[in-house]
Amino acid sequence: xxxxxxxxxxxxxxxxxxxxxxxxxxxxxxxxxxxxxxxxxxxxxxxxxxxxxxxxxxxxxxxxxxxxxxxxxxxxxxxxxxxxxxxxxxxxxxxxxxxxxxxxxxxxxxxxxx
Numbered sequence: 001x002x003x004x005x006x007x008x009x010x011x012x013x014x015x016x017x018x019x020x021x022x023x024x025x026x027x028x029x030x031x032x033x034x035x036x037x038x039x040x041x042x043x044x045x046x047x048x049x050x051x052x053x054x055x056x057x058x059x060x061x062x063x064x065x066x067x068x069x070x071x072x073x074x075x076x077x078x079x080x081x082x083x084x085x086x087x088x089x090x091x092x093x094x095x096x097x098x099x100x101x102x103x104x105x106x107x108x109x110x111x112x113x114x
Contacts, residue, residue, distance in 0.1 A: 015047045070095035082109045
């Protein structure tokens, strides 16, 4: 990553630790919380750049219009990772049905790697 992140040593170390653990077969979660402008998006970009080709990654961008679509952000983030032909796109689904369809697609796409 070419950008320099100042005063973000802790979050960068947490990202590297999480990626190291994932490569070792241990899952985890990292929440980066802060007010607008404090570098959350930059931390996410750092994480995906650090993951590189060793991981399959997907991201989603929240939008006010998606507030009415439960689990829409999760589906958006997982879409690049999943086999899109298995999705029931363009159909009207209950929110829970959409969520479980995404989870089923995730399970089908699971590979022996992060």
